[in-house]
Amino acid sequence: MSARLESTPPLSPRLAAHEPQLDQLVSRFWEDAVEVDAAPAVPAAHLDAMAALGLYGALAPRAQGGMGLTPADLPAVTERLASGSLASAFVWVQHLRLLRGVLDPAAPAHLKAWLPQIAGGAIKGGIALVGLMPGPPRLTATPTPSGWRLDGEAPWVSGWGMIAVLLVTARGPGRTTVSLVMDAEPQAGLTVRPARLAAMNATATVHLAFDAVAVGRSRLLSSVPQEDRPEGEGLRNTGSLALGLVRRCCQLLGPTDLDAALADCRAQLDAASVDAMPKARAAASALAVQAAHAVAVAHGSRAALWGEPAERLQREAAILLVFGSRPGIKQALADHFTSHT
Numbered sequence: 001m002s003a004r005l006e007s008t009p010p011l012s013p014r015l016a017a018h019e020p021q022l023d024q025l026v027s028r029f030w031e032d033a034v035e036v037d038a039a040p041a042v043p044a045a046h047l048d049a050m051a052a053l054g055l056y057g058a059l060a061p062r063a064q065g066g067m068g069l070t071p072a073d074l075p076a077v078t079e080r081l082a083s084g085s086l087a088s089a090f091v092w093v094q095h096l097r098l099l100r101g102v103l104d105p106a107a108p109a110h111l112k113a114w115l116p117q118i119a120g121g122a123i124k125g126g127i128a129l130v131g132l133m134p135g136p137p138r139l140t141a142t143p144t145p146s147g148w149r150l151d152g153e154a155p156w157v158s159g160w161g162m163i164a165v166l167l168v169t170a171r172g173p174g175r176t177t178v179s180l181v182m183d184a185e186p187q188a189g190l191t192v193r194p195a196r197l198a199a200m201n202a203t204a205t206v207h208l209a210f211d212a213v214a215v216g217r218s219r220l221l222s223s224v225p226q227e228d229r230p231e232g233e234g235l236r237n238t239g240s241l242a243l244g245l246v247r248r249c250c251q252l253l254g255p256t257d258l259d260a261a262l263a264d265c266r267a268q269l270d271a272a273s274v275d276a277m278p279k280a281r282a283a284a285s286a287l288a289v290q291a292a293h294a295v296a297v298a299h300g301s302r303a304a305l306w307g308e309p310a311e312r313l314q315r316e317a318a319i320l321l322v323f324g325s326r327p328g329i330k331q332a333l334a335d336h337f338t339s340h341t
Ligand SMILES: Cc1cc2nc3c(=O)[nH]c(=O)nc-3n(C[C@H](O)[C@H](O)[C@H](O)COP(=O)(O)OP(=O)(O)OC[C@H]3O[C@@H](n4cnc5c(N)ncnc54)[C@H](O)[C@@H]3O)c2cc1C
Pocket: 094, 126, 127, 128, 129, 130, 132, 133, 134, 156, 157, 158, 159, 197, 205, 319, 322, 323, 324, 325, 326, 327, 330
């Protein structure tokens, strides 16, 4: 059993009743960590256990089979899950975007009808947010008589093989962003190229190439004017993946000043405005690297052996430096790692 940390984010009252099960799940994730590190995919049992706890419907109202959490409740859960298995938490986090999509009041009724299966985890989802990226379009959606045609690429899609559907954002006609819910399976025009990741390879992350992939009209979730969104938007919860790694390091180390650093970093993320979020995210990623290095130093030369916690945590922390990045995060991290004081 892991040591109880002083710096533990409180769970919302809606979740507190589930705390023992959540702690049990995190312990199980950690026990499986070496096996998951070497696996090509997160065990289905991990995802199903999260679903059984209700986490696939975290944000759905209770009346609709969900847990009724608010977005502000999520980071405390994400941090705990990520402290057990970064890969499993990572795959789950992607699903939440699909959940949010169908919960949107503007979502079409026939896609909203999927909510019970999505909230219960019978339909698990991933995301390809490539259509939100600024600059020239990488993926386009063109209307056809039967629906939409997708052309281009989605360079990073996690959860392939574990997810039933993929929420794809693409550039539509007339400066629009089109969101489609497509089946996450082999199909005409779709080329799937697995990425071999240095850590978290069990997230089953792939590159997708689209050559006239057809998506039916009924799978249109939204088509909205393309907007220049502030880069800090929607980044709070993924910051807790890094906090989760720090949390695990603190548990391995026992009491150190890193406990206070974790609490500070969390408070900074919680308080961050959209403009301040990239810096707060960068601070969390930098702290994850520092914490993983602290564990390596504490564990001594066994940290050099593959499969040792310190070795794996260092590889995972390195990926958290680049996942979900934005220019402001990248700049803050570049400044942090190249500064000379
Ligand atoms: C292991 C791993 C798994 C990933 N899994 C997924 C996944 O399942 N689904 C997914 O959509 N992405 C996924 N990503 C991509 C990730 O969310 C970021 O898009 C990526 O880390 C940014 O990479 P980059 O810094 O090289 O920017 P580039 O790819 O060079 O991006 C160019 C520009 O686009 C901006 N940008 C990038 N992503 C977004 C975005 N989502 N919204 C708005 N602007 C953006 C960047 O800030 C930058 O200005 C994954 C990345 C990694 C490393």
